[in-house]
Amino acid sequence: MDxxxxxxxxxxxxxxxxxxxxxxxxxRADVLLGEVGDLYHxxxxxxxxxxxxxxxxxxxxxxxxxxxxHRLETAQADALLDRLGxxxxxxxxLDAGSGRGGTSFMAHERFxxxxxxxxxxxxxxxxxxxxxxERGCRGQVxxxxxxxxxxxxxxxxxxxxxxxxxxxxxxxxxxxxxFSRLLPLGGRYVCVTGCANDxxxxxxxxxxxxxxxxxxxxxxRGDYFQALAASGLAPAEVVDLTPQAIPYWELRAHxxxxxxxxxxxxxxxxxxxxxxxxxxxxxx
Ligand code: SAM
Numbered sequence: 281m282d283x284x285x286x287x288x289x290x291x292x293x294x295x296x297x298x299x300x301x302x303x304x305x306x307x308r309a310d311v312l313l314g315e316v317g318d319l320y321h322x323x324x325x326x327x328x329x330x331x332x333x334x335x336x337x338x339x340x341x342x343x344x345x346x347x348x349x350h351r352l353e354t355a356q357a358d359a360l361l362d363r364l365g366x367x368x369x370x371x372x373x374l375d376a377g378s379g380r381g382g383t384s385f386m387a388h389e390r391f392x393x394x395x396x397x398x399x400x401x402x403x404x405x406x407x408x409x410x411x412x413x414e415r416g417c418r419g420q421v422x423x424x425x426x427x428x429x430x431x432x433x434x435x436x437x438x439x440x441x442x443x444x445x446x447x448x449x450x451x452x453x454x455x456x457x458x459f460s461r462l463l464p465l466g467g468r469y470v471c472v473t474g475c476a477n478d479x480x481x482x483x484x485x486x487x488x489x490x491x492x493x494x495x496x497x498x499x500x501r502g503d504y505f506q507a508l509a510a511s512g513l514a515p516a517e518v519v520d521l522t523p524q525a526i527p528y529w530e531l532r533a534h535x536x537x538x539x540x541x542x543x544x545x546x547x548x549x550x551x552x553x554x555x556x557x558x559x560x561x562x563x564x
Contacts, residue, residue: 320380320411323445323472324556325352325528326359326521334534342536349535352528356472357383357444363470363517363560364440367391371439374398374462376428376455377446381408381421388421396433398426429454436464447473448496452507460511463563469513471559472521476500477552484553489544504559513561522549525556 329352333344360383367373369392375384378397381404388395399405408423415421426432428443429450441459459469476487478500487498508515526549533542548554 318411319350319354319382319385320408321350321353321357321382322379323353323356323383324525325349326356326524327352327527329527329531333531345531345535346537349528349532349537352531353382354386357386359521359558360442360444360470360472361387361390363468363558364391364442365468367393367439369393372396372437374431374433374438374441376431376441376443376459377449378404378408378423379444379446380404381411381423383442383444384408384421384423385411385415385417388417393420393439395421396438397421397423398428398431399423400425400427429458431458431462433462435461436467438462438467439464440468440470442470442472444472445474447471447504448491448494448498452499452503453510456507456511456513460513460563465563467563468516469508469561469563471504471557471561473504473557473559474498475504475555475557477555478502480551480553484548484551486544486548486551487554490541490548490554493539493541493544498554501555501557504557508559508561512564514564515559515561517558517560519558521556521558522554525549 329348333341333348336344364373364387371391371393373387373391373393373395375381375387375395375397378384378399381397384395384397397408402425405423405425409418412418412421412423428446441462447455463469474490476483476498491498505515526546529542529545529549532538533546545554
């Protein structure tokens with residue numbers, strides 16, 4: 281499945297090949313992990329894991345590992361939300377590429393404000409809107425089947441916008457130009473993403489394996505800053521989360537939800553050719 285990078289990007293509609301989140305393809309891992317605490321994440325985790333989970337007896341070991349992975353994924357979303365700034369209940373937030381809505385629900389619980397999520401996957405949108413109903417926040421947390429490159433929401437509508445592991449599916453200049461339009465002056469954009477480390481030199485084969493596995497196109501670190509600057513988004517904080525990201529992959533490699541891609545992530549991080557980055561930028 282060797283799809284040229286450009287064709288994998290989504291200029292204005294659906295991707296050329298069915299991505300991993302298409303019905304029947306999205307990760308058994310994410311669904312299993314979401315069943316823990318009823319919060320569904322389609323992103324990776326941050327922070328150290330409790331090593332005692334690996335010493336559990338066989339009958340409880342798998343579940344303890346799954347619980348621990350879920351805890352680290354929730355910690356990752358908390359790290360993103362920590363960077364949104366001073367959000368008030370009357371503000372409005374956008375989760376661009378919202379998956380099954382885990383980060384959106386956490387944002388609503390933390391800030392008490394209205395959150396919109398957009399996803400290209402209609403079954404994810406149905407799933408997360410159903411979760412909104414079950415959680416009793418249907419009027420406050422709403423998911424829409426829309427393209428984040430062209431959301432149709434009004435100019436300056438959002439106090440803050442975030443992308444949690446979604447930027448590798450689209451072209452960055454088009455994406456950041458849309459976010460710049462959606463934010464008022466001083467509005468905040470937060471991005472958490474894996475990126476190729478262009479200071480490392482040649483693109484690592486392990487990064488190519490990640491692209492191939494997820495049918496995406498990992499951008500380089502430099503691409504992010506060029507595209508942000510071109511859209512009037514000025515970085516206020518940049519954090520290399522790589523050291524905090526590695527334990528998650530080590531634990532996942534021992535888990536019942538491993539998919540085989542764990543080794544590519546661990547290799548790419550260890551070689552220095554790949555980084556897990558958080559960027560918080562202001563609309564200027
Ligand atoms: N942000 C979510 C999370 O942290 O759980 C989901 C991340 S998942 C890796 C990538 C998401 O990006 C999927 O929900 C997919 O539908 C969405 N996506 C990719 N391209 C998109 C686009 N052009 N417009 C809207 N959503 C998109």
